Every structure is written in structure tokens, then in C-alpha cells.
Amino acid sequence: MKKIKCECGHINHEGTVLCEACGKPIEGNQHIDGNDENNVLEMRYEGSARRSKTYKRTFVDKTWAFFSSVKVGVWLIVLALLASAIGTIYPQEEFKNSVLPSSQFYEQQYGLSGKIFYQLGFHNLYSSWWYIALIALIGISLVICSIDRFVPLYRALKNQNAKRHEVFVRRQRFFSESENVSDDDRKTLINNLKKRRYKISEEDGHILAEKNRFSRWGPYVNHIGLIIILIAGILRMFDFMHTEGYVWVREGETKVVPTTEQQYYIKNEQFVYETYSREDERFQEALKNEELDVPSNFQTNAIIYKVKDEVIPGQEPELEEVTRGEIRLNEPLTFDGYSAYQSGTQLRSEYNSISFKVENGEGEELGSFDFKTNEDQRYYELSNGYQIEIQDYYPQFEVTEEGPSSFSKYPRNPGIIFEVSGPELEGERYFYLNEDVVPLIDDPVTNVTLEDTELITASGLIIKKDFSLPFFLIGAVIFMIGVAQGLYWHHRRVWIHPKDGSLLVAGHTNKNWFGLKNEIESSIDGTSIKMVEDQQEKL
Numbered sequence: 001m002k003k004i005k006c007e008c009g010h011i012n013h014e015g016t017v018l019c020e021a022c023g024k025p026i027e028g029n030q031h032i033d034g035n036d037e038n039n040v041l042e043m044r045y046e047g048s049a050r051r052s053k054t055y056k057r058t059f060v061d062k063t064w065a066f067f068s069s070v071k072v073g074v075w076l077i078v079l080a081l082l083a084s085a086i087g088t089i090y091p092q093e094e095f096k097n098s099v100l101p102s103s104q105f106y107e108q109q110y111g112l113s114g115k116i117f118y119q120l121g122f123h124n125l126y127s128s129w130w131y132i133a134l135i136a137l138i139g140i141s142l143v144i145c146s147i148d149r150f151v152p153l154y155r156a157l158k159n160q161n162a163k164r165h166e167v168f169v170r171r172q173r174f175f176s177e178s179e180n181v182s183d184d185d186r187k188t189l190i191n192n193l194k195k196r197r198y199k200i201s202e203e204d205g206h207i208l209a210e211k212n213r214f215s216r217w218g219p220y221v222n223h224i225g226l227i228i229i230l231i232a233g234i235l236r237m238f239d240f241m242h243t244e245g246y247v248w249v250r251e252g253e254t255k256v257v258p259t260t261e262q263q264y265y266i267k268n269e270q271f272v273y274e275t276y277s278r279e280d281e282r283f284q285e286a287l288k289n290e291e292l293d294v295p296s297n298f299q300t301n302a303i304i305y306k307v308k309d310e311v312i313p314g315q316e317p318e319l320e321e322v323t324r325g326e327i328r329l330n331e332p333l334t335f336d337g338y339s340a341y342q343s344g345t346q347l348r349s350e351y352n353s354i355s356f357k358v359e360n361g362e363g364e365e366l367g368s369f370d371f372k373t374n375e376d377q378r379y380y381e382l383s384n385g386y387q388i389e390i391q392d393y394y395p396q397f398e399v400t401e402e403g404p405s406s407f408s409k410y411p412r413n414p415g416i417i418f419e420v421s422g423p424e425l426e427g428e429r430y431f432y433l434n435e436d437v438v439p440l441i442d443d444p445v446t447n448v449t450l451e452d453t454e455l456i457t458a459s460g461l462i463i464k465k466d467f468s469l470p471f472f473l474i475g476a477v478i479f480m481i482g483v484a485q486g487l488y489w490h491h492r493r494v495w496i497h498p499k500d501g502s503l504l505v506a507g508h509t510n511k512n513w514f515g516l517k518n519e520i521e522s523s524i525d526g527t528s529i530k531m532v533e534d535q536q537e538k539l
Contacts, residue, residue, distance in 0.1 A: 004029075010159070013152075015054030018047025020159040023168030040536050041171045043508055046160070048152035068148040073141040080134050087125035090117050095246055127237055139230040146223040153216065162201040162208035162495075166504070169497045174507035174517065174532040181503040185527035186496070189505075192523035193494060207496035216510060218486025225479030232471035244464045246343070250350060251456040253374070254305070257338070257463050265305040265319055266340065271457040272299035272326075273347060298345055300327040300459040304335045327461065337465050344460025351411040354432065355451040358382055358420060366422070368451060373411040386422035393417075397433055420446050492516050494523075507532055 002014040010021035017033045018025055018041065025035060025047075032053050033042040041047070052068035055061040066072060090110055098105045102123055106114035117123060125131055169175070190207060194200060198209035236242040245258025249268040257264040275293035276283045287294060305319035325333045332339040351373050358366045367382030373395065380388040394406040397415030404415065416432040417440075429440040430448050437448050490511040497504035505524075509516040513534070520532055 008161075008165070013049040013054075015049035015051075016047065017042075017049075018156075018168065019165070020046070020048065020156045021161050022163065022165040023047070023160075024165035025167060025171075039171060040173050041168065043172075044510075045149060045153050046156035048156040050148055050152050052148050064144060064148070067137075067141045067144040070145065073138065073145055076134065076138045076141055080131075080138060083125065083131055083134065086122055090114060090123070092126065093123045094244070096123075132234060132237060135230055135233055139227055139234075142223045142227050142230070146220050150217075150220045157213060157216070160208070161206075162203040163206040164208075164495055164497065166497065166499065169495050169504050169506045171535075172495070172506035172508050173513070173534060173536050174520065175535055176505050176530040176532040178503045178505070178528060178530045180501065181527075181529055185529055186503065188527050189496065189523055189529060192525075193519075196519055196523065198492075198494065205498050207494075209494040209496070210492070212489040212491050215485055215489035216491045218482045218484075218489075221482030221485055222479050223482075225475045225477070225482060228475030228478060229472055232468045232475060235471065236466070236468045241468050242464075242466045244462065244466075246460065246462055248344075248346070248458045248460050249300075249302075250352075250374075250458045252352070257304075257340075259463060259465070260338065262311070262317075263307050264322070264335070264338070265307075265317075266461070266463075267303040267305065268459055269301045269303060269324075271345070271459055272297060272301065273345075273457070274299075298329055298342055300342055300461065301325075302327055302333060302340065302461075304333070304340075306336075327459075332464075337467075339464050339466075341462040341464065342459065343462045346458040346460070348455040348457055349412055350456055350458060351414050352454045352456040354414065354416070354453050356388075356432075356437070357449050357451045358386065358388070359447045359449075361445050361447070363447075366446070371416060373414060382422070384422065386420065386425075389419045389421065389427075391417045391419055391429070420448065486511075490515065492519070494520060503529060505529060505532055 004012040004014065004016055004026055006012060006019040006022060006024055006026070008019060008022040008024070010019055012020055012026065015029065015032065016026050017029050017035065023041075025041070033044070033047060035042055050068075051061075052065040056065055090106060093102050096102065096105055096109075098109070100108065102118055106118040106123060108114075110117065121128055190200060190209070193209040196211070198211045201208040201210070239259075243259035247255055247258050247266070249255050249266055251268050251271055254265050254267040256262050257266050273295065274297040276287060276296045278284065278287050301324075303324040304322040306322045308318040308320045311317045323333070323335050327333045327340055327342045329342050332341045334340075353373065354371045355368060356371070357368045360366055366384060366386045369380035369382070369388050371377075371390070378390045382388065392404070392415075394404055394415040395409050395411040396407040396413050398405055398407050406415075413434070414432070417429060418432070419427040419429050421427045425445060428444045428446055430444075431438045431440055432450070435450055435453060437450055439448075490509050492509045492515075493507065495504075495506045497506070505520070507516050507520055517532070517534070524531060
């Protein structure tokens with residue numbers, strides 16, 4: 001590694017633009033930061049040697065230079081945002097809420113665009129290898145970009161001396177030269193800077209007044225926060241850190257909780273649906289233009305069970321209650337590291353039971369029976385030896401080329417074929433559909449009518465376990481600290497350089513030049529020292 005020795009005696013790294021100690025421009029390296037024929041020095045990285053600008057010989061050097069580029073990092077972030085947006089066009093596979101396999105669901109539900117969405121693998125986008133790789137590349141870019149700038153900047157700021165080369169002072173953006181400045185005026189300037197919380201360093205009569213150096217590390221604190229957030233995002237892809245499942249539970253139904261390895265069950269005791277009252281004076285003004293009722297509460301009263309002992313195949317598990325509570329929007333029910341969130345509702349969309357009344361030809365009642373859609377009961381006994389046999393049941397009735405069929409297993413449009421039989425009565429078949437009972441024979445002896453139907457609501461619940469949230473929170477807090485660090489404080493420096501009876505004053509800041517100019521102006525007030533000029537305006 002080539003070293004560069006400055007006339008001040010300091011040894012600089014290869015690629016240094018400005019000497020880390022005295023600030024003298026290094027001959028032959030001014031093109032690196034664009035200082036050629038420029039009256040004002042480029043001070044963004046203090047003229048320090050950055051690997052990405054110096055070494056481009058080997059594959060490792062070129063890879064480092066590629067990932068240290070801000071443009072590359074921005075493009076990676078843009079690609080990640082575009083990919084994330086594409087993944088939201090249609091629901092991801094785990095949230096499709098359909099019994100159809102993904103290969104059929106997306107095409108049937110969304111047509112050609114859904115088929116393309118599935119074939120390109122966007123239905124599992126956020127767990128795909130290329131999306132994870134893209135997030136990892138953003139993290140690599142942030143790490144390399146930060147190291148490439150932080151290390152040389154830290155070294156340059158740590159090694160800077162109060163005594164600077166004259167060329168360095170004269171080529172600062174703010175500069176002035178004053179003749180015959182008295183010691184009292186010089187002391188007044190220094191004292192005024194101290195009052196403005198500048199830290200004063202002195203070397204052979206040369207003064208460096210500096211404050212808020214910590215603000216220079218704001219962008220790198222941001223990067224640390226972003227890296228932690230990216231790591232948290234990657235950790236969410238592992239089951240030990242994050243699991244998320246979706247389950248529909250009907251009123252009165254008990255189902256296994258997804259992603260818990262069948263160790264937990266959830267029962268929907270009751271679904272509560274409430275609307276805003278039009279009689280309430282608080283809501284009358286808002287509701288007067290609403291034709292339909294406006295819901296105020298979606299709530300599932302649930303019980304969580306845990307499997308008590310080891311389950312023997314073919315045997316119903318023995319359950320013990322863990323907790324019970326109410327699940328509302330944004331108010332989950334938590335248990336053993338899991339949270340159950342209210343997500344979807346199918347309000348009174350499924351049949352729980354259908355009640356029928358059977359009479360003879362003279363209008364005498366023979367009995368009634370309740371058909372439970374969630375039970376497998378095929379025979380019902382009536383009075384006087386009459387009975388009902390369920391011959392066919394279609395939870396969601398439809399007619400296909402092959403004949404009657406069911407679109408799904410959920411009883412949203414049930415079709416029932418049953419037979420009434422009894423003493424001296426050959427079987428008479430009936431068909432129920434759309435709350436209407438139709439005899440399948442001419443002139444039946446019996447008469448079957450619909451008495452009542454009971455509809456139930458299905459609750460869509462998200463079951464989530466997420467141990468990555470603390471990492472997201474820590475990353476976000478660190479990121480905001482970095483934002484405040486770089487936004488509300490500015491690194492300001494003033495150099496006072498005595499030379500042959502005159503006094504050179506120069507100033508530099510990374511932000512808010514107007515504020516620095518005001519501070520210098522108020523500090524030299526009442527002295528013979530000339531106000532600094534903005535040399536950049538002369539270019």
C-alpha cells in the first residue's frame with residue numbers, strides 16, 4: 001500500500017486528497033474529489049482516502065467500489081419497493097382464503113393476469129429466494145457504503161490539527177483576510193466563539209473553533225438503524241422468529257390454530273356485530289346520508305385450548321383451556337407468544353341448521369327435524385313410525401355437466417335430497433333449495449314445509465407470532481436518532497490563521513451556511529476583523 005508523506009510530516013494513505021493533519025492538497029490526487037482548478041475545496045469527506053475511489057485493481061476492489069456507490073444502493077431500494085408493490089396486487093398464497101390450489105385459484109379468480117402472477121412466483125414473493133437476496137444486497141450495500149466513508153472520515157477528523165496549511169485556509173468557502181488585527185480583537189473573536197459553544201484548540205497561535213462534530217455521524221447512525229431493520233425483515237422469514245396463519249372459524253366451531261403444530265385450538269363462541277345507532281345524537285349528523293347501517297364493532301368471543309397430552313393417531317385430542325377473551329379490530333387476544341387478530345368476516349353467510357315440518361295428507365303433524373350442516377346425521381325418527389333419510393347433501397349446490405354437485409364444502413347455498421318413509425308409505429323424495437321444499441314425485445301423501453333456518457357468521461382470524469418486532473422498533477429508534485442528529489445539528493468549524501501581521505479567518509459547515517455566517521458575523525462584531533466572504537459565489 002502506497003503511503004504519501006506531506007511536508008508537515010504526516011503520513012497519509014494512498015488516495016488522500018487533502019492531508020489529514022494540515023489540509024494541504026496532495027498533488028496528483030485533486031481529480032479524485034473534483035478539486036482541479038477549483039478555488040473552493042471539496043470538503044465532503046475531508047479529502048480522506050476512500051477505498052472505492054483508490055483501489056480498482058482486483059475483483060474484490062471492483063466489487064467494493066460497486067456496492068459503495070450511492071446510486072447502486074438507491075436502485076436496489078427502488079427494485080425492492082417495486083417488487084414489494086407487485087406482491088400486493090393479488091393476495092399472497094397464505095391469504096387467498098380458498099380451498100382451490102394456487103395453480104387454479106389465481107387464474108380462476110383473476111384471469112390471465114392472475115395466471116401470470118402465479119407462474120412468475122409472485123404468490124409467494126416475500127419468501128422467495130430472489131426477494132430475500134435483494135434485501136440482503138441492500139444490507140451489503142449499506143454496510144460497505146458506511147465503512148467506505150465512515151472509517152476515513154473518522155480518521156481525518158481525529159487527526160486534524162489547529163494549525164492548517166495556508167492553501168487549505170484560503171480555499172475554504174468562507175474566507176477573509178484582515179490586516180493589523182490587535183490581540184484584543186483576536187481574543188474577542190475567540191471568546192465570542194466560546195460563548196457560542198465552540199470548542200477551541202490552539203497550536204502555535206493557530207486556532208480551530210469547532211462544534212457539533214457528532215452530527216457528521218448522523219447518516220451512519222441511520223445506516224445502522226436500517227441494517228437492523230433489514231436483519232429483522234430477514235429474520236421474519238424463519239419460523240422461530242415469525243409465523244403467521246389465517247383461519248376461518250364459524251360460530252360454535254373449534255378449529256386447530258395454524259402454525260402451532262396442532263398444539264392449540266380456537267373456538268368461536270359467538271360473533272358480535274354492532275352498528276352505530278341512528279337514535280344517538282352523536283352520530284345523527286354523520287349517518288343522515290348513509291342508507292345502510294354503519295358497523296361499529298366486529299368482535300369474536302373466543303376460547304383458546306391447548307392439547308393436554310400426546311395425541312394418538314385416530315383419536316380426538318384432549319384439550320385444556322388456556323385463555324378466553326374478546327378479539328376486536330386492532331385488539332388481539334394473546335396466548336403463549338401468539339396473537340389472534342380479527343381480520344375478516346362472513347356475516348350470516350352460512351347455514352348452521354335447517355328445520356322442517358312433516359304432515360300427512362290430512363294436515364296432521366307427523367313431526368319435525370333439524371338438519372345440522374356440520375353434523376353427519378342421516379336418519380331422523382318422527383312419530384308413528386315415520387322417519388327421514390338424508391340421501392344427498394350439497395353444501396354449495398350447483399349443476400354441472402355431470403349433474404348436481406357442490407362448489408365447496410361450506411354451506412352457503414345448501415341443497416338437500418331426503419326421503420320420507422313410514423307405515424304403508426313407500427318412500428317419498430323431496431328436494432330443498434333456496435328455502436323452498438319441492439316434492440320429487442307427483443301427488444305425494446305427505447307434505448314437508450320449511451319451518452326455520454339458522455345462519456351463522458364465520459370469523460377470519462390472523463394468528464401471528466412475531467419476535468422480530470423489538471428489532472424493528474430498535475432499528476426505527478436508532479434511525480430516527482440519526483435523522484435528528486444530522487437534521488438539527490450542524491458540524492461547524494472556524495480557523496484563525498495568523499500570517500505576517502495579518503489574520504486569515506475561514507469557516508466551513510456541512511449544512512446551513514447561512515447560520516454559520518451569522519455566527520461569524522456576530523462573533524467579529526466590534527472588532528477590526530473583516531467579515532468572511534462566500535467565495536463560491538465568485539465562481
